[in-house]
Amino acid sequence: MDLSDINDFTAKEKEMFTSVCNHLLGQTFLLRTIYQPDGSTVNNPEYNFLALRSETVKSYLSLLGWELHQDEYNGYFYVINNLDANRLILGSKPTAILLALRLIYDENSERVGLFQDVLCEVKGVLEKLVTDFGVFRQKPNMDEFRRSMKLLEDHNIIKGLEGKYSDADCRFTILPTILTVVSAEKLNALVAKLRKEDESDEEADENAVD
Known part of the structure; x- marks a missing residue:
């Protein structure tokens, strides 16, 4: 190791160096392009420096217990803590939202035939959560969603x-x-877990009614 x-x-x-x-x-990922307020993108000088x-x-x-990785094809660097510290733990609903976003991403990237940013609207995520995927049986609390x-x-x-x-x-x-x-493996595991939790909730509601 030479610094x-x-x-x-x-x-x-x-x-x-300090900023990167x-x-x-703080943000886990550092992307090759960054969005401007008008929706356009520009090259990220921090990505170029890091490259x-x-x-x-x-x-x-x-030295701090972090591993640096690069996905050059999709244009980003990211870090993983190898000491199992400083990990972001998501609850079931944020996890469900993340899952819905991944499903939407896959559907759109397959349609255009390449990996890139995928434009979306909140109503599309809600439809995936409530109607298509059934993670929520009703519209989620929008403050919590936000x-x-x-x-x-x-x-x-x-x-x-x-x-x-x-x-x-x-x-x-x-x-x-x-x-x-x-990842694809996590996607399949999360789908199975969330469906199992939803089935358990439905059984509990049925027992309460009985």
């Missing part, structure tokens, strides 16, 4: 484009980082 080249960084490179590490530790200095950043993060979506945005899994997540017409994009968050 000596940090001493040779310019003041601007040291500033960029903090973004990775050039990945070995130095990887060595530094390893908080769950904002949490996912804070970790660079989705990005809001227009409106608030509590509004059905809110537009946002599902980022390709969701492929790492919910």
Whole structure:
């Protein structure tokens, strides 16, 4: 492990190094492109810096118990804590929302034939949760839904484009980082788990009525 080249960084490179590490530790993912307020995208200078200095950043993060990974094809870096610390634990409803987002992402990426950002509206997620997938038997609490979506945005899994997540017409994009968050194996396991929980809830309701 050699971090000596940090001493040779310019003041601007040291500033960029600090920013990159903090973004990775705080947001998990660092993407090749970033969204502007008008919905357009620009190249992310932090991604370009990390691509050039990945070995130095990887060595530094390893001292803190983090592993740096890159999905070059889909355009992002991400970190995993190998000490089983600082992990984000999601409740059942945020997990269900994440699952619905992955299903929507898969449906759209298969249609266009490649992996990319997938544009979506909140009403499409609600339809998947309530009607298509049956995770919720009724429309979820929208304040709770909004908080769950904002949490996912804070970790660079989705990005809001227009409106608030509590509004059905809110537009946002599902980022390709969701492929790492919910792998194909995790997707199948989560589907089975959520369906089992839903069946248990239905049985409990039936017993209560009896």
